[in-house]
Amino acid sequence: MRFTVAESDNELMGIAEIAQLAGVTPQAVANWRARQAGFPQPVASLKSGPVFRRTQVRAWLRRRVPMAHVISFINLKGGVAKTTTTIAVAEILAGEFGKDVLVVDLDPQTNATIQLVSEDKWEELDEHGYTLARLFEDALDPDNARFDLGRTLQKGASYVRAVRTLDLLPSSLKLIDIQDRLATISGGKFYAQNPIDILRKAVKPVLDNYDYVLIDCPPNLGIITLNGLRISEGYIIPTIPDVLSTYGIPQIIRRVEQFSEAIAEEIEPLGIVVTKFQAQMPLHARTVAELRRGRDAEVFETVIPQRQEIAEAAEYTGVSTLRQKWGYRGEYRAFEALTKEIMEVVSP
Structure with missing residues (x-):
């Protein structure tokens, strides 16, 4: 591409x-x-300034000055706890650290959406066109644009009662069919339409209402993923420490670097997160050691273990605290430690 x-x-x-x-x-x-000395140079000097x-x-x-930190979560392989990690970090940022957080679900699997607002609520939103699918559909048919940011934005999305400052822009299965058509959109009046710029234009009015914007990207580097990266200052790669899950990491870093150069904006690899780690497996220990010795990207110190409690956290059930949701046997502590690391990386 x-x-x-x-x-x-x-x-x-x-x-x-x-x-x-x-x-x-x-x-x-x-x-x-x-x-x-580092203040940007003007591109022109007009009579008005x-x-x-x-x-x-x-x-x-x-x-x-305080502005939104926008971070994409991405891996080319599914099943690596990408969405789980995104939601855990988002909920802990909001519930534990009092941050205003927006989750942008760009993954057509809609797992992040269903984890935050339930499947019934998602079906209602999807039926009325209040998902990001409508935004991308509008780009294909701008004369009949109907995307409503206010109604699509779900306030207070998490079911954990301790989490009150987490909002969501929900996804839709319809994104699967839409993505391939986005490359064909017309440049429009003054050639101002660009398929990688759709999300940026839509969320610009609300972006800096948040401390953190976390984007759950699809498991590919297609146009919808590029929309997420387009507004991101950096990205995180969650991965299981095995051959298949880590195979695509160099490709992700290389392609994002090329994209960053093309749009003349820095998109930094913030780090690799090891997920579903099983200490008793020599393969996992070897792979983590190889990742830490590698040059692709830094590896976060925190390792997320493979635990049933984490898998069960995806179920939409009302709980009062984050520890109830993510687990008492060190699972919550692991996600909390990872969240602290991320905060330190983006705000050193």
């Missing part, structure tokens, strides 16, 4: 808009320009 970026991806903004985004005065922005690329400004601001 050849990566292209529409002109609209290089959205411009002035001093006043930067000030509004950062929550400071225009004078403060002027001071940054004068005193901070200098203008800057929004993507460059956001990247610079993220290191200085």
Whole structure:
């Protein structure tokens, strides 16, 4: 696949808009320009003042003011606890650390959605078109656009009563049929339509309402996954420590690096998470050691064990605490430790 970026991806903004985004005065922005050597250079100087690329400004601001950390979770192989890890980290960020969290479910299997809002609720949302499938369908037929961000966004999605600040953008099985058609969308007026930019345009109004945005990507590097990576500062690769589960890791890193270069924005490999680890299996121990010696990406210190309690956590049942959901025999502690590591990586 050849990566292209529409002109609209290089959205411009002035001093006043930067000030509004950062929550400071225009004078403060002027001071940054004068005193901070790394402040983005303007792309043009108009009579009304200098203008800057929004993507460059956001990247610079993220290191200085509170903005959403957007992280994609991806592996090319299914069954590696990708969704489980995404949901556990999201719930602990919200319930334990008091963060405002948005889960974006881009995986057509809809497992993240069903874990958070139940299968009955998902069927109701899907029937009324309140899933991300509607967003991508609109890109195929923009003259009949019907995506409603407000109704699609599910507030307070987790069934764990201690988790109150976790929202969800739900997925749909319909994404399976939609993905292959996205490459054919028209460039539209002024050639502003780009198939990798659909999600970014839709969530831009709410993105910085959150501390963390976690994206559960499909097990491929297709257009829908690229939509998630397009708005991400980094990505995490959950994997079982065996040959088949780790085989695609170099390909993921290579392709994301190529995509990052094509859109001229950094997308950092934040690390590999070892999941479903069985200490009694020599293969698992050898594979973890090989991953830690490798050069593909850093490996998080925390290892998530293979436990029945973690598998049962996928069932939608009302519980009061995160420990009740994720397990008392060290399972919750493992996910909590992983969450702390992730927070330290993105906010050193």
